[in-house]
Amino acid sequence: MTTELVEGRPGRVLRDQAARAAEVVLGSHGAGGFPGMLLGSVGNQVAGHVAVPVVVVRPAPPEAGAEIAVGFDCSEASGPALSYAFEEARLRGHRVRIVCAWEPPVPYGPAIAMDLDEMRRAAEDYARGELRPWQGGYADVKIELDMVRAHPVSALLGASSRAVLLVVGSHGRNAFTAAVLGSVSRAVLAHAHCPVAVVRGEARR
Numbered sequence: 001m002t003t004e005l006v007e008g009r010p011g012r013v014l015r016d017q018a019a020r021a022a023e024v025v026l027g028s029h030g031a032g033g034f035p036g037m038l039l040g041s042v043g044n045q046v047a048g049h050v051a052v053p054v055v056v057v058r059p060a061p062p063e064a065g066a067e068i069a070v071g072f073d074c075s076e077a078s079g080p081a082l083s084y085a086f087e088e089a090r091l092r093g094h095r096v097r098i099v100c101a102w103e104p105p106v107p108y109g110p111a112i113a114m115d116l117d118e119m120r121r122a123a124e125d126y127a128r129g130e131l132r133p134w135q136g137g138y139a140d141v142k143i144e145l146d147m148v149r150a151h152p153v154s155a156l157l158g159a160s161s162r163a164v165l166l167v168v169g170s171h172g173r174n175a176f177t178a179a180v181l182g183s184v185s186r187a188v189l190a191h192a193h194c195p196v197a198v199v200r201g202e203a204r205r
Contacts, residue, residue: 101151
């Protein structure tokens with residue numbers, strides 16, 4: 001460990017330092033006058049803007065178990081977040097709770113009868129199929145899949161109330177794009193009950 005005193009705006013300095021770091025770790029500033037907002041402006045300026053994972057640390061909830069929660073949307077974009085979660089779980093000897101949120105499609109036109117149980121089973125079968133390669137690569141890590149009928153933010157915030165770490169992905173857009181951090185990641189960073197890791201870049205598999 002080394003200590004360095006750098007002059008400049010914190011957000012810009014940390015983004016520059018991230019270019020030669022494996023991970024950026026930040027503290028949570030607290031409410032700052034806005035109820036429920038736990039992420040300071042520095043965290044917003046860093047998370048999603050750098051290639052390495054950014055971890056915003058706050059106390060884990062008292063009821064947290066030995067598990068790491070990670071958001072999964074069944075796309076390749078979830079790969080880096082899954083990889084980070086599995087590696088952390090392996091190092092800590094924790095299980096991974098994979099949170100997959102789903103919502104029934106909104107019908108356009110006449111209402112169509114939908115079997116919600118069948119839709120959930122289909123979504124779960126698809127998610128398990130996409131996760132099979134990860135289970136093979138991390139056979140020593142216990143996995144629990146949560147299919148949650150809810151908006152992704154609600155599902156992830158619920159999982160954060162019983163986890164020691166919540167892992168989410170970012171859009172991975174470049175620094176010249178305004179919406180570098182997606183709305184789900186931003187909301188989770190602001191309101192999660194446990195430390196949050198925002199992961200972008202290539203998966204560590």
